Amino acid sequence: MLQKMYDWVDERLNITPMWRDLADHEVPEHVNPAHHFSAFVYCFGGLTFFITVIQILSGMFLTMYYVPDIINAYESVKYLQNEVAFGVIVRGMHHWGASLVIVMMFLHTLRVFFTGAYKKPRELNWVVGMLIFFVMLGLGFTGYLLPWDNTAYFATKVGLEIANSVPLIGPYVKMLLTGGDIVGAQTLSRFFAIHVFFLPGALLGLLGAHFVMIRSQGISGPL
Amino acid sequence: MAKLDKDATFVGDSRVTAKRIPNISPSYSDFPGKNEPFWPNFLLKEWMVAAVCLVGFLILTVSHPSPLTDKANPNDTSFVPLPDWYFLFLYQMLKYPWAAGDWVVLGTIIIPGIAFGGLMLAPWLDTSKDRRPSKRPVATGLMLTALVGVFYLTWAADHEHSANHSANKGGGAAGGGGSSAAAPAPADTSFTADALWKAQTSCMGCHGKNMEGGMGPNLQKIGAQLDATQIADVIKNGKGAMPAGMIKDDAEIAKLAEYMASLK
Numbered sequence: 355m356l357q358k359m360y361d362w363v364d365e366r367l368n369i370t371p372m373w374r375d376l377a378d379h380e381v382p383e384h385v386n387p388a389h390h391f392s393a394f395v396y397c398f399g400g401l402t403f404f405i406t407v408i409q410i411l412s413g414m415f416l417t418m419y420y421v422p423d424i425i426n427a428y429e430s431v432k433y434l435q436n437e438v439a440f441g442v443i444v445r446g447m448h449h450w451g452a453s454l455v456i457v458m459m460f461l462h463t464l465r466v467f468f469t470g471a472y473k474k475p476r477e478l479n480w481v482v483g484m485l486i487f488f489v490m491l492g493l494g495f496t497g498y499l500l501p502w503d504n505t506a507y508f509a510t511k512v513g514l515e516i517a518n519s520v521p522l523i524g525p526y527v528k529m530l531l532t533g534g535d536i537v538g539a540q541t542l543s544r545f546f547a548i549h550v551f552f553l554p555g556a557l558l559g560l561l562g563a564h565f566v567m568i569r570s571q572g573i574s575g576p577l
Numbered sequence: 578m579a580k581l582d583k584d585a586t587f588v589g590d591s592r593v594t595a596k597r598i599p600n601i602s603p604s605y606s607d608f609p610g611k612n613e614p615f616w617p618n619f620l621l622k623e624w625m626v627a628a629v630c631l632v633g634f635l636i637l638t639v640s641h642p643s644p645l646t647d648k649a650n651p652n653d654t655s656f657v658p659l660p661d662w663y664f665l666f667l668y669q670m671l672k673y674p675w676a677a678g679d680w681v682v683l684g685t686i687i688i689p690g691i692a693f694g695g696l697m698l699a700p701w702l703d704t705s706k707d708r709r710p711s712k713r714p715v716a717t718g719l720m721l722t723a724l725v726g727v728f729y730l731t732w733a734a735d736h737e738h739s740a741n742h743s744a745n746k747g748g749g750a751a752g753g754g755g756s757s758a759a760a761p762a763p764a765d766t767s768f769t770a771d772a773l774w775k776a777q778t779s780c781m782g783c784h785g786k787n788m789e790g791g792m793g794p795n796l797q798k799i800g801a802q803l804d805a806t807q808i809a810d811v812i813k814n815g816k817g818a819m820p821a822g823m824i825k826d827d828a829e830i831a832k833l834a835e836y837m838a839s840l841k
Contacts, residue, residue, distance in 0.1 A: 365593075366588060366591070366593065368598075370597070370598045373600065374598070376615070378616070379614070380605065380613070380614060381612065383611040386611070386613065386622070397626050405634075442643075443638055443639065446642055448643075450638055453662070456663045464724075467699070468717070468720070470703075470708030470709070473706070474700070480700050481697060484693075498661050501645055503646040504649055505658075506649065507651065508657075508658030509661070512660065516671065519681050520682075521686070524685075537651075574708075577709050
């Protein structure tokens with residue numbers, strides 16, 4: 355039955371080459387922890403992606419309850435945390451996952467750096483990886499404000515003051531992010547939009563580029 | 578698509594040829610070493626690693642519910658701001674005199690710019706063919722130095738914050754008043770405010786039921802610092818985060834200020 359369905363689609367769309375390309379790309383021995391335990395350092399990239407997927411899923415569930423305005427944001431997070439079934443777990447996963455994703459990405463970056471895997475011909479993938487790093491930091495910064503508690507409010511205020519002190523573009527960046535003179539309703543709306551739409555969009559595009567490049571170049575050889 | 582077989586047949590009017598490619602895995606015996614296909618051999622192992630990580634992650638989540646402090650209150654001057662831990666090293670750097678004030682550009686742009694710019698351009702700065710860390714001492718050394726710096730700054734920021742925090746707790750609830758002139762005197766729990774004070778619910782909201790302080794400073798010994806006219810002025814015009822005009826009646830202000838000035 356499944357085979358028939360597959361054949362039916364394959365006859366029309368020729369999906370076998372795509373599927374074989376995905377399934378058959380060879381995993382070299384030197385990155386396989388089953389053969390060399392020290393190769394676990396090659397797992398960090400995959401784990402970053404795994405936690406990113408968790409972040410996306412838990413984030414989608416959080417938006418079912420979260421209300422991005424200054425009157426209700428805090429109350430909605432509190433409700434989510436204390437009343438909603440498993441809300442504390444979903445929010446916990448998103449909260450701790452944000453830290454974990456940074457940790458994993460940091461370790462992945464170090465692995466790539468110390469194995470010299472960014473060298474020719476993989477320069478572009480390194481640059482895309484760095485951009486992913488910055489997008490992730492941006493996600494961390496914008497997501498931190500959303501619960502609208504004192505920690506969030508004052509940390510963001512300090513962060514925006516730092517941005518403001520940058521010469522030339524600083525005040526414009528700050529204005530773009532705050533959307534006014536104070537950290538208030540506009541700021542929360544903007545941070546929400548950036549956190550939920552702009553940066554995840556950029557992230558997905560960059561991740562796609564990252565993976566396409568890995569697939570076409572393969573994993574860098576053993577040292 | 579120009580060089581298609583002359584006798585290629587297509588599926589209807591589409592560009593997909595009717596000839597099917599067999600959906601079988603090639604032999605991996607030709608590859609060197611113990612290569613294996615991604616699907617399903619390797620992905621299964623990767624899933625096992627992911628599952629172990631997920632269990633650890635869930636244990637962390639369940640044992641440490643994510644924090645939520647009080648609702649954001651812009652008037653709360655006692656709150657010591659702290660960014661998320663992965664920004665601490667940048668935040669800490671700006672506290673040092675060589676990267677603050679006139680030199681803030683160094684802390685906000687130049688140092689992070691050089692560090693992250695250098696990292697971004699690493700493939701063009703480190704162009705040797707060698708990939709072993711020991712064969713490229715400059716790149717390795719710079720990265721290790723940066724790592725030590727980042728770890729130290731993060732530790733220093735956290736250390737300073739927790740030191741501040743405990744100092745705040747020891748110094749009484751009003752300690753965070755910061756620059757406000759009212760002394761952060763330790764709250765005296767046996768102190769009972771006069772009925773004059775107890776009538777002022779708007780004052781009690783910030784300064785406490787018995788003037789022990791809260792969001793606003795402790796006022797139990799305010800008379801030691803300010804006289805009645807100064808106190809009346811603060812009540813009328815506000816100060817720092819304290820709003821002006823909380824009490825409208827001048828006679829009432831005078832009476833309250835008189836009482837508060839007597840507290841020494």
